[in-house]
Amino acid sequence: MRHTKVKDLLNSTTTLQEINAKGWVRTFRNNQFIALNDGSTINNIQCVVDFENTPDETLKRITTGAAVSVTGSLVESKGAGQKYEIQVNKLEILGDSDAEKFPMQPKKHSLEFLRENAHLRVRTNAFGAIMRVRSVLSFAVHSYFQQKGFVYVNTPIITGADAEGAGEMFQVTSLPLDNLPKTEEGNIDYKKDFFGKHTNLTVSGQLEGETFAMALGQIYTFGPTFRAENSNTSRHLAEFWMIEPEVAFNDLNDNMDLAEDFIKYVVKYAVDNCGDDLKFLEGRLIEEEKSKPQADRSEMPLLEKLGFVMNNDFKRVSYTEAVDILRDSTPNKKKKFQYIINEWGADLQSEHERYLVEKHFKCPVILFDYPANIKAFYMRLNEDGKTVRAMDILFPGIGEIVGGSQREERFDVLVEKMKALGIDEEELWWYLDTRRFGSAVHSGFGLGFERLVLFVTGMTNIRDVIPFPRTPQNAEF
Ligand code: 4AD
Numbered sequence: 001m002r003h004t005k006v007k008d009l010l011n012s013t014t015t016l017q018e019i020n021a022k023g024w025v026r027t028f029r030n031n032q033f034i035a036l037n038d039g040s041t042i043n044n045i046q047c048v049v050d051f052e053n054t055p056d057e058t059l060k061r062i063t064t065g066a067a068v069s070v071t072g073s074l075v076e077s078k079g080a081g082q083k084y085e086i087q088v089n090k091l092e093i094l095g096d097s098d099a100e101k102f103p104m105q106p107k108k109h110s111l112e113f114l115r116e117n118a119h120l121r122v123r124t125n126a127f128g129a130i131m132r133v134r135s136v137l138s139f140a141v142h143s144y145f146q147q148k149g150f151v152y153v154n155t156p157i158i159t160g161a162d163a164e165g166a167g168e169m170f171q172v173t174s175l176p177l178d179n180l181p182k183t184e185e186g187n188i189d190y191k192k193d194f195f196g197k198h199t200n201l202t203v204s205g206q207l208e209g210e211t212f213a214m215a216l217g218q219i220y221t222f223g224p225t226f227r228a229e230n231s232n233t234s235r236h237l238a239e240f241w242m243i244e245p246e247v248a249f250n251d252l253n254d255n256m257d258l259a260e261d262f263i264k265y266v267v268k269y270a271v272d273n274c275g276d277d278l279k280f281l282e283g284r285l286i287e288e289e290k291s292k293p294q295a296d297r298s299e300m301p302l303l304e305k306l307g308f309v310m311n312n313d314f315k316r317v318s319y320t321e322a323v324d325i326l327r328d329s330t331p332n333k334k335k336k337f338q339y340i341i342n343e344w345g346a347d348l349q350s351e352h353e354r355y356l357v358e359k360h361f362k363c364p365v366i367l368f369d370y371p372a373n374i375k376a377f378y379m380r381l382n383e384d385g386k387t388v389r390a391m392d393i394l395f396p397g398i399g400e401i402v403g404g405s406q407r408e409e410r411f412d413v414l415v416e417k418m419k420a421l422g423i424d425e426e427e428l429w430w431y432l433d434t435r436r437f438g439s440a441v442h443s444g445f446g447l448g449f450e451r452l453v454l455f456v457t458g459m460t461n462i463r464d465v466i467p468f469p470r471t472p473q474n475a476e477f
């Protein structure tokens, strides 16, 4: 007999005879009530076992974590909180789970403990919900761009280009580690480690994406990217997923419009399609907030926060205006930002970004026109000669969620910038071809997918929104 998903059983409009469900036992109460979960929904279905006619041996094997198959009928439930339950006629243990040893006991576990058990944490309510929301959000990303006629491009994972010029790359080698090519001085010659050439794992698909935008008009990438930055923060991963649209003939304003519209669409899509999971995550957060001091509690429940982002304009401010705001601000009595930012041209630290978003504007902020010297080489220089058409989108509780820009479309200006930064023109000959042949104004951005999932789920550590986080301490799975 084909089994029916728990979600479909719970959404049934009638009682049903002869149904089968398969899943994992969450709890088993009074030798009679199984809370069964199969991953299709946050909700468990209650299965009522005919314990008088079930052998003791079998009852003993109904333990948290065990895989079971239940056959019976879907009947109206007398218990509170659920419309239907399964009256079990036949119960089969598919896979035992030693109750003493199963790490996911039905109690509250710390997030640290769960991270160490990334392969099992998905069996908890919270991680099941997070991973379903993540999946729906990835679908929403494709849905948004496909509806608008963007072409999905798969850019290389192994590449010779350092797209960001920041040097935070994992080297790739095709050679045995004890036989790497050496320079004359006897050091490893990284320029030759991939079949005689130098390569690394991609930090961004942007440069390749630009070449496709200059033919297909509007493209997007959605793939894994890698950064060898040894930063142990709750916002950074060594392996994360990035969405990078690139559009020919778009200027910086069009780019900001696209990013804002895109984010609102995907957030709304999650709200419309992940109701039960988001309600569960909101409840989890409310509980967590109760244990914090009043001053640290967040002002808005999760769903209200998502609604706010969907329905309100993001505030657009230039870097220069933002620095003026920060200079004049007194975030608390002891400390003034003016001591930190006294020079125009410094990069904003996360405490500045958070102040702007959470205290000053109290909404998502798009900062644009940054000083050229703190941004990547490919950004379009403004007429003032010192700022570039960059934009970062800052979100409450997250900080930077998007980084993007209008690109420098002028061949000479771009080459000059590369020279000044010591970027090898010959290595990027193919990129420069976009400016040699039919160059035009174009723009794009990168959205860090995990930061989006953080925002939508209300989680606070990026390690908790990706199935198997890759960080300096964690890569064993
Ligand atoms: O600001 P970034 O470095 O921009 C780029 O890579 C551009 N090439 C994008 C483009 O214009 N096509 O990264 C873009 C976004 C950040 O805003 C952030 O959300 C995310 O990627 N991000 C990270 N997410 C998790 N862990 C990390 N280590 C991240 N580094 C960047």
Ligand code: MG
Residues within 6 Å of the ligand: 392, 400, 402, 403
């Ligand atoms: Mg950035």
